[in-house]
Amino acid sequence: MKQTAAAKRTVLGVLAALVLAGCGEAPKPATEPAAAALSVIPAPRDVEIGAGEFVITGRTRLEFGAGVEGEQLGGYLVDLVRRTHGVALKSGGGAGNASNVNVIRFELRDGADALGTEGYVLASSPTRILVSARDSRGVFYGAVTLWQLMRKSDSGIVVPEGLIEDWPRFGWRGLLLDSARHYQPPEFIRKFIDVMALHKLNVLHWHLTDDQAWRLEIKKYPRLTEVGAWRVPAGAAPAADIDPATGKPRLYGGFYSQQDVKDIVAYAKSRNITIVPEIDMPGHASAAIAAYPQLAVIDKPSSQVPADWGIYPNLFNVEESTFQFFQDVLDEVVALFPSEYIHIGGDEAVKDQWKASPRVQARMRELGAKDEHELQSYFVRRMEKFLSGKGRRLIGWDEILEGGLAPNATVMSWRGVEGAVAAASTGHDAVLSPQPTLYFDNRPVAAPSLPGRARVVTVEDVYAFDPAPAALNEEQRKHILGVQANIFTEHIRTLDRVESMTFPRAAALAEVAWSPVKDWAGFSARLPAQLDRYKALNVRYAEPPPPRPLDPFRRNSHELSLCSDKIALSLEDDAPVSGDRAVFLVDIMEPCWLFKDADLSNVTSLVAAVGQVPFNFQIGDAVKAIPLRAPATPAGELEVRIDDCKGERIAVLPLAPAVGNHAVTALPPAQLEAREGKHDLCFMFTQKSIDPTWVIDSIALQTTTAATE
Known part of the structure; x- marks a missing residue:
């Protein structure tokens, strides 16, 4: 028979009381639910936080009740705590010591059936922590939450006093x-x-x-x-x-x-x-x-x-x-x-x-x-x-x-x-x-x-x-x-x-x-602690690049605008075979870029760095829609047009110097006539076939000021 949320909450409350009573302590008054105050991801279902703290030291001992695979779980948690907090926990044993002080215990309890197969209860006091669950999966996830609760304070590594009752939304x-x-x-x-x-x-x-x-x-x-x-x-x-x-x-x-x-x-x-x-x-x-x-x-x-x-x-x-x-x-x-x-x-x-x-x-x-x-x-x-x-x-x-x-x-x-x-x-x-x-x-x-x-x-x-x-x-x-x-x-x-x-x-x-829990602000507040855990465990993660003003005279392909967004990719070069490679922003269905709002008042020349990537895309008949512009030379050219892609052609850069280079090539500068005001510049390649796909790495506009310097 399935329990209602209220009934489940009652069962869990009774279980938590038994947990704390088993520690020889009366539960202390708790604050309002405060999941957002804890840097735990994913957010636990029910959280109550008290005023005290459990302090983890080198004397803190892990205990394991009957049926808990203590050697495996203990080794896992000891390693995590050592790597992230530099504290070596003592692991092993099933019976508590005389004082039951500074002990973290993991138990399987029949009364935890309300939690399902992956849920757990974590009850912590200033002297003892107990993680209870119906099965080993719940005990494991309770250990993960315990690790995430650990934080540095003036007292050392601490875990807040409180009660967490948690189980997953989806299996x-x-x-x-x-x-x-x-x-x-x-x-x-x-x-x-x-x-x-x-x-x-x-x-x-x-x-x-x-x-x-x-x-x-x-x-x-x-x-x-x-x-x-x-x-x-x-x-x-x-x-x-x-x-x-x-x-x-x-x-x-x-x-x-x-x-x-x-x-x-x-x-x-x-x-x-x-x-x-x-x-x-x-x-x-x-x-x-x-x-x-x-x-x-x-x-x-x-x-x-x-x-x-x-x-x-x-x-x-x-x-x-x-x-x-x-x-x-x-x-x-x-x-x-x-x-x-x-x-x-x-x-x-x-x-x-x-x-x-x-x-x-x-x-x-x-x-x-x-x-x-x-x-x-x-x-x-x-x-x-x-x-x-x-x-x-x-x-x-x-x-x-x-x-x-x-x-x-x-x-x-x-x-x-x-x-x-x-x-x-x-x-x-x-x-x-x-x-x-x-x-x-x-x-x-x-x-x-x-x-x-x-x-x-x-x-x-x-x-x-x-x-x-x-x-x-x-x-x-x-x-x-x-x-x-x-x-x-x-x-x-x-x-x-x-x-x-x-x-x-x-x-x-x-x-x-x-x-x-669905709380983006709360999740955002908890995320920095997660990133710190990644750093401690040598896990790479994505971070937004630092903001920087757009250079009015130089832009890489990601700072240019694509003329279309049909199959837009951030494509890595195929060269060099080993080592770092350039990454190009390109729409493989229409390789075309815009340098928007280019101030051409003092521009004397343009330098384009280009690459060539294999067209290794199985896209069926859609390949027939890729435009091919007739080249004037066997190797093809990079054409520059002003104001839009059908506007006046103001420069042509032959691709011959780049044909033999598998990586990025800076083409010889193309001379430009200075023009008043700001204009959009459109860049398109001419070529006989779609393979390889020519791509822009960067565009630099050279000015009379730069030439003087």
């Missing part, structure tokens, strides 16, 4: 980490798991396969990683980086052995995180097809793993042998990952190859599918039935709704919240993960050095997300399992950037997922 509080586009080593995955746990996030959706790589070792199909885990990155610079051992361009990649996975899964379990693997089907298939061409629809697929981003037309075929392949793969997947859910992708499966294939069309007739959407539904249903037979549940992106949803499938809604609404309305479970707000490949701040999608999705944008769609009634909302943010890494090449794109936005996500 699925996740992050997707894309290891297919860029491989992250196991030690980084473990660090990422550690930081997730400190936010009470509990699901790591691990994106292991895609067009650009297959990262998971499958023993029955070794070529999936022997071939599928490696590619030559796009661009002239990687193509020229010859491996002396092979005489061919150097391969980039990596994969996770099954032992790696077992170790990571066990590590995640110790942090109360479930890893949900994703094995993409029937689309995002290119890497697997490069390894095993018999999986393809077309007769002669590429034997090379591709390096373009976007949506490839390659799909798996629908032969019985292909279904057997996936059953064999999933046999090994479920043996490695004990998670209830297995993610099968299902997104962005362009059906052109299926439509054009006589054999696929024949299979459709054999299977009784009226169209390609029903064929994908058949594909998903086959996999759902297989996974159900293994005691697992299938989850996929919201495209699996098309053509009919498998009976026990769960939907992850990324194209807005509509997929979740459709699923929940028909009695299916769903997870909310909508773009752009919960897509962390959108930049968190407008930093010129940070690659990603050009759109800025701030911490506040994430915090404002409402995970309770208005289109659902109260009963239907019970099918919303939770929320998840996705770190797709096409443009997030380095480990530092993965962290910077994730944090602190993941802190906002964590509060949305855990807490019923």
Whole structure:
């Protein structure tokens, strides 16, 4: 029987009284609820604060009641406190000392059932702290909250006296980490798991396969990683980086052995995180097809793993042998990952190859599918039935709704919240993960050095997300399992950037997922303490660049305005192969920039620094809409027009000096005639083809004053 909020509160109040009574103390009068006064993220559900403090010293001892894994939990908390506060707690033992003073105790209590499987009670007095929960997950989260409560004072490291009663709003509080586009080593995955746990996030959706790589070792199909885990990155610079051992361009990649996975899964379990693997089907298939061409629809697929981003037309075929392949793969997947859910992708499966294939069309007739959407539904249903037979549940992106949803499938809604609404309305479970707000490949701040999608999705944008769609009634909302943010890494090449794109936005996500509290001002007040924790633990996070006035005579590409916003990206250069690379703001559908309000009164010349990036984007027929302006020379030119992009051409800078340089090149100055007042300058390239894409790095206007100096 479910309890009302009032009844639950009564049970918890009784439990808290028992906790304090068990300490041999009477509870002290508490203030009004004061969650905002504590620097805890996510905000606890119920908080009462007293006037006293518990002081942590080197003599503070950790105790563990029956059933609590004291060695694991104690080691975890001792390490956290040492790294962040420099205090070495004493860990071990179950029985209290004679005085019960300066002790932190963790217990499992039957009376904590009202808290659910992840809730906890934390009761602190000046002499003793007790964390109680129904199970080990709740005890763990109580320990995390305890760590966050610790702060420096004149007395040392202290924890405020008080009572916290807390449990999560949603059971699925996740992050997707894309290891297919860029491989992250196991030690980084473990660090990422550690930081997730400190936010009470509990699901790591691990994106292991895609067009650009297959990262998971499958023993029955070794070529999936022997071939599928490696590619030559796009661009002239990687193509020229010859491996002396092979005489061919150097391969980039990596994969996770099954032992790696077992170790990571066990590590995640110790942090109360479930890893949900994703094995993409029937689309995002290119890497697997490069390894095993018999999986393809077309007769002669590429034997090379591709390096373009976007949506490839390659799909798996629908032969019985292909279904057997996936059953064999999933046999090994479920043996490695004990998670209830297995993610099968299902997104962005362009059906052109299926439509054009006589054999696929024949299979459709054999299977009784009226169209390609029903064929994908058949594909998903086959996999759902297989996974159900293994005691697992299938989850996929919201495209699996098309053509009919498998009976026990769960939907992850990324194209807005509509997929979740459709699923929940028909009695299916769903997870909310909508773009752009919960897509962390959108930049968190407008930093010129940070690659990603050009759109800025701030911490506040994430915090404002409402995970309770208005289109659902109260009963239907019970099918919303939770929320998840996705770190797709096409443009997030380095480990530092993965962290910077994730944090602190993941802190906002964590509060949305855990807490019923919705208070942006309170969250903002608590966030600086979280950033200090990141610093102590060497976690990179995004910060807005310091404000600076716009230079009237020099601007980098991020300070220029784009002429359009069709597919606007903050793109990293492909060169140099090692070391720092330039980052350019560009709309790949229309590479065109505006230097607005340029004062040309004393300008004598213009210097443009330019780069060239590979056009490695699979965008289908949209590529035909990219304008190509006829060049006057073989290498092409940068044209400068005044007032607007159809205005008078006032300068032409030949690109020949930059053709042989894979990185940024400063072109020879172009002379300009001085003109009165301020004008907009438009910059566009001429070229014969879209690859490479020429880009602006910076524009500098030289004046008579500068020349005199």
